[in-house]
Amino acid sequence: MRRIKLTVAYDGTSYCGWQVQPNGITIEQVLNETLSSFFKQDIRVVGASRTDAGVHALGAVCTFDFDHTMPADKVAFAINSYLPDDIVVQCSEEVGPSFHPRYDAKEKTYIYKILNRKMPLPLERFDTHFYYYPLDEKKMNDAASHLVGEHDFTSFASPHYTAKTTIRNIYECSVSRSDEDIITIKIRGNGFLYNMVRIIAGTLMEVGGGKISPEDIPLILEKKDRDAAGPTAPAKGLTLVEVRY
Amino acid sequence: MRRIKLTVAYDGTSYCGWQVQPNGITIEQVLNETLSSFFKQDIRVVGASRTDAGVHALGAVCTFDFDHTMPADKVAFAINSYLPDDIVVQCSEEVGPSFHPRYDAKEKTYIYKILNRKMPLPLERFDTHFYYYPLDEKKMNDAASHLVGEHDFTSFASPHYTAKTTIRNIYECSVSRSDEDIITIKIRGNGFLYNMVRIIAGTLMEVGGGKISPEDIPLILEKKDRDAAGPTAPAKGLTLVEVRY
Numbered sequence: 001m002r003r004i005k006l007t008v009a010y011d012g013t014s015y016c017g018w019q020v021q022p023n024g025i026t027i028e029q030v031l032n033e034t035l036s037s038f039f040k041q042d043i044r045v046v047g048a049s050r051t052d053a054g055v056h057a058l059g060a061v062c063t064f065d066f067d068h069t070m071p072a073d074k075v076a077f078a079i080n081s082y083l084p085d086d087i088v089v090q091c092s093e094e095v096g097p098s099f100h101p102r103y104d105a106k107e108k109t110y111i112y113k114i115l116n117r118k119m120p121l122p123l124e125r126f127d128t129h130f131y132y133y134p135l136d137e138k139k140m141n142d143a144a145s146h147l148v149g150e151h152d153f154t155s156f157a158s159p160h161y162t163a164k165t166t167i168r169n170i171y172e173c174s175v176s177r178s179d180e181d182i183i184t185i186k187i188r189g190n191g192f193l194y195n196m197v198r199i200i201a202g203t204l205m206e207v208g209g210g211k212i213s214p215e216d217i218p219l220i221l222e223k224k225d226r227d228a229a230g231p232t233a234p235a236k237g238l239t240l241v242e243v244r245y
Numbered sequence: 246m247r248r249i250k251l252t253v254a255y256d257g258t259s260y261c262g263w264q265v266q267p268n269g270i271t272i273e274q275v276l277n278e279t280l281s282s283f284f285k286q287d288i289r290v291v292g293a294s295r296t297d298a299g300v301h302a303l304g305a306v307c308t309f310d311f312d313h314t315m316p317a318d319k320v321a322f323a324i325n326s327y328l329p330d331d332i333v334v335q336c337s338e339e340v341g342p343s344f345h346p347r348y349d350a351k352e353k354t355y356i357y358k359i360l361n362r363k364m365p366l367p368l369e370r371f372d373t374h375f376y377y378y379p380l381d382e383k384k385m386n387d388a389a390s391h392l393v394g395e396h397d398f399t400s401f402a403s404p405h406y407t408a409k410t411t412i413r414n415i416y417e418c419s420v421s422r423s424d425e426d427i428i429t430i431k432i433r434g435n436g437f438l439y440n441m442v443r444i445i446a447g448t449l450m451e452v453g454g455g456k457i458s459p460e461d462i463p464l465i466l467e468k469k470d471r472d473a474a475g476p477t478a479p480a481k482g483l484t485l486v487e488v489r490y
Binding site for chain 1 (some may be wrong): 254255256301303321325330331332334335336357363365366367368371372410466484
């Protein structure tokens with residue numbers, strides 16, 4: 001058996017998230033079925049991140065084991081012909097038998113995109129969260145800088161989730177506005193709690209709208225209380241950009 | 246009767262272009278039906294540009310006449326609720342009874358986007374033309390500079406179309422590559438012949454791929470022969486950005 005690592009981009013709009021579940025089609029399911037059918041063996045991928053329904057990816061990572069002689073780099077091209085347009089393997093490479101996409105991940109990068117203008121733009125409707133009221137991206141960026149570093153992110157995690165530790169190290173968190181009025185929150189860290197990026201996005205939006213001051217962020221972190229932070233921003237604005245090992 | 250000017254953005258993916266035609270749904274048709282139904286009178290829009298099937302817009306312009314007291318700026322918000330997600334009126338304003346969206350247009354801006362990398366990106370699949378082989382955007386930009394100015398664009402027009410004159414003045418034509426490997430051709434001029442931007446895009450791609458040299462562009466213009474230029478690039482990469490008056 002050989003272990004193959006896939007880097008996968010997808011438009012999550014039509015999927016019930018990454019993980020196989022009984023009530024709808026998922027990215028994991030499509031990959032399992034396409035790989036199994038193509039290589040004529042039962043293949044199950046193991047993913048690095050279980051993205052929610054509607055979340056997108058530029059560089060999600062998963063591995064699978066198979067018994068086949070195809071050169072690793074050809075796998076991506078081979079199965080892309082059989083995948084739908086909204087899932088595209090970006091690259092495929094062979095890894096050692098002990099490589100684990102989740103446990104070995106050292107760093108993840110996400111972006112959250114907000115289309116902040118008076119009218120929606122149809123071409124941006126799948127991967128941005130449209131927001132009508134003006135947001136101050138400079139204040140959002142000031143607030144974001146307070147999240148950088150090692151902190152207990154209990155206030156920024158869904159309380160329905162239990163992780164071993166709620167301490168995470170954020171290496172980068174920045175906010176900028178494009179000419180097309182897309183506000184992009186970029187966040188890079190050693191790991192993220194459940195819904196953490198979407199709660200950070202929702203909180204930074206409250207800062208941008210003047211409801212929370214940038215200087216309140218350290219206090220929100222200190223409280224270790226989900227209710228202290230802002231709402232969870234909608235899934236469609238979130239994209240997993242990269243997983244590093 | 247009052248005349249209203251609409252600036253309209255649309256994702257052209259699901260439409261048979263702008264102009265009403267018997268064999269499929271068009272942008273013009275959806276606007277006519279939505280406006281007529283909303284204002285309970287027979288409304289027909291007059292467009293500035295008849296974009297082809299699959300072409301998109303950020304700022305297409307049309308006008309219509311109606312008998313109603315609604316403030317002009319409210320029209321956009323009112324009808325957006327009844328338009329599909331892929332057509333959004335960006336703004337509405339009142340214009341004089343002699344204003345004509347096509348004849349009064351002074352300047353149009355288009356962009357043509359090419360996703361130039363080894364693998365497609367699902368989130369870019371609707372408004373970029375995916376192209377696998379590497380393109381040299383610097384050569385493309387050099388070639389583009391030769392198109393700026395007043396020229397006879399017969400070589401860059403579909404021969405099935407008869408315009409009064411084939412002379413057009415191009416104010417700007419530039420090519421750049423983004424971090425995501427999207428090559429954007431931006432072109433601004435006093436008007437464009439049928440398929441002109443797509444033929445320019447197809448020709449610049451031949452330059453980027455080394456088949457045509459940037460210095461050949463003046464010769465191609467001189468020949469006044471459609472066969473001298475490159476192929477017509479696919480519709481999906483083209484977006485009408487702005488019409489100025």
